[in-house]
Amino acid sequence: MHAAVIVFPGSNCDRDLAVAFEHxxxxxxxxxxKDADLPDGVDVVGIPGGxxxxxxxxxxxxxxxxxxxxxVINHVERGGYALGICNGFQVLTExxxxxxxxxxxANLKFLCKSVDLRVEDCDTPYLxxxxxxxxxxxxxxxxxxxxxxxxDKLKQLRDEGRIAFTYVDNPNGxxxxxxGVVSRNRRVLGMMPHPERAAEPAHGGTDxxxxxxxxxREMALA
Amino acid sequence: MKAKVYVMLKQGVLDPQGEAVKHxxxxxxxxxxxxxxxxxxxxxxxxxxxxxxxxxxMCEKLLANTVIESYRIEI
Numbered sequence: 580m581h582a583a584v585i586v587f588p589g590s591n592c593d594r595d596l597a598v599a600f601e602h603x604x605x606x607x608x609x610x611x612x613k614d615a616d617l618p619d620g621v622d623v624v625g626i627p628g629g630x631x632x633x634x635x636x637x638x639x640x641x642x643x644x645x646x647x648x649x650x651v652i653n654h655v656e657r658g659g660y661a662l663g664i665c666n667g668f669q670v671l672t673e674x675x676x677x678x679x680x681x682x683x684x685a686n687l688k689f690l691c692k693s694v695d696l697r698v699e700d701c702d703t704p705y706l707x708x709x710x711x712x713x714x715x716x717x718x719x720x721x722x723x724x725x726x727x728x729x730x731d732k733l734k735q736l737r738d739e740g741r742i743a744f745t746y747v748d749n750p751n752g753x754x755x756x757x758x759g760v761v762s763r764n765r766r767v768l769g770m771m772p773h774p775e776r777a778a779e780p781a782h783g784g785t786d787x788x789x790x791x792x793x794x795x796r797e798m799a800l801a
Numbered sequence: 802m803k804a805k806v807y808v809m810l811k812q813g814v815l816d817p818q819g820e821a822v823k824h825x826x827x828x829x830x831x832x833x834x835x836x837x838x839x840x841x842x843x844x845x846x847x848x849x850x851x852x853x854x855x856x857x858x859m860c861e862k863l864l865a866n867t868v869i870e871s872y873r874i875e876i
Contacts, residue, residue: 637866644863673866680868682810683817727814727869752815 580605580795584625585651585667587612587642592628592664592775599775600625603791612645622798623660624651626667628720628773638681638723639669648674660798661767662705665721668759668769677760677769678736679728681721685752689722693784695747696758696772701740703765704801708793714747715786717772724771726753726760736760744770802847804856805875808865809840 582600586593586609597607600623608618612631617624632641642648648670655661655676663671671677684690693716700711709715728736733755736742744759751771759770774787810816816838823837843864845856856874865872 636863640863640866672868678868680866682814682869685815685817687817687821725815725817752817 580622580798581608581618581620582606582623582625583608583610583617583621584627585610585612585647586627587629587631587645589631589633590627590629590666592666592773595773595775596625596627596664599778599787599791600795602778602788603795605795610647612642612647615646615650617647617650617654621654621659623662623794624654626651626661626663626670627775628665628667631666631670634723637669637673639666639671639673642666642670643673652676655762655767658764658766660704660794662794663767663769664773664775665719665724665771668771669723671767671769676767677762678732679726679754679757679760681723681771682725682727682752683723684721684725684750689720690724690750691718691720692750693718693777694750694758694772696744697747699740699742699745701743701761701765703743703761703768704797705761705768705790705794706743707797708789716777716784717774717787718776718784719750719772720776721751721771724751724753726751726757726771728754728757739763741765743768744772802849802851802876804845804847804851804853806843806845806856806860806864807840807873807875808843808860808870809838809872810869811871814869 777787
């Protein structure tokens with residue numbers, strides 16, 4: 580399995596994400612945002628957390644128009660996998676690859692703590708390491724994680740079973756407690772919490788590890 | 802040639818910053834504030850002949866996120 584982790588100016592979880600993919604058994608290439616193309620044979624693209632372009636204009640808006648992003652969109656349109664975490668989720672919504680948008684947290688505070696997430700009944704390779712309904716503890720660290728979709732889109736996400744994670748105790752005002760959603764083909768996941776920060780015992784928690792292990796196992800079978 | 806783009810959160814989308822400003826004004830003793838919406842103004846310095854249509858395209862592609870924001874162009 581070959582994973583590419585995109586690096587924007589201001590990305591700061593790129594190394595953590597690369598290590599999480601490596602520990603799950605992937606070969607990892609770091610890809611600078613000015614590169615026009617992904618390396619050959621990339622199976623999954625990771626868009627890391629951080630503050631790409633200083634969050635100028637809107638979180639993720641400038642990164643969504645970086646040269647590499649065109650290649651990421653092509654990769655997804657060809658059926659490739661993509662995982663956007665935190666700022667990466669914001670980038671994916673800005674490109675339109677995932678629905679909705681992330682607004683300023685309802686309490687206006689930057690939130691940095693571990694939260695409980697409920698794994699929803701969502702059929703996607705990213706969740707094969709979990710049981711539906713399972714509650715896991717994963718860190719969040721964001722100022723703009725307040726997920727918004729309108730009522731029609733929310734109904735569609737529910738009907739299509741595309742809500743991957745919800746917050747047990749909604750920290751940021753997200754519509755329907757949503758913490759993560761998948762694309763219609765289930766191969767693109769965007770989430771605000773950081774599973775790569777809970778992937779080995781030294782992190783203080785390992786509940787995120789099953790996502791990477793499960794994903795790589797599924798991709799090997801596919 | 803100059804253009805101004807006003808970007809606001811759409812009606813119906815909660816504006817936590819506007820709400821905070823409203824509360825702060827209330828705390829200062831301004832009782833008459835019934836609502837506050839906070840947005841941004843983007844000033845563009847454009848080459849002569851740039852059309853409003855082009856500015857609209859800029860808004861759609863980058864300056865506003867039309868999922869949650871509306872925009873108004875002044876040329």
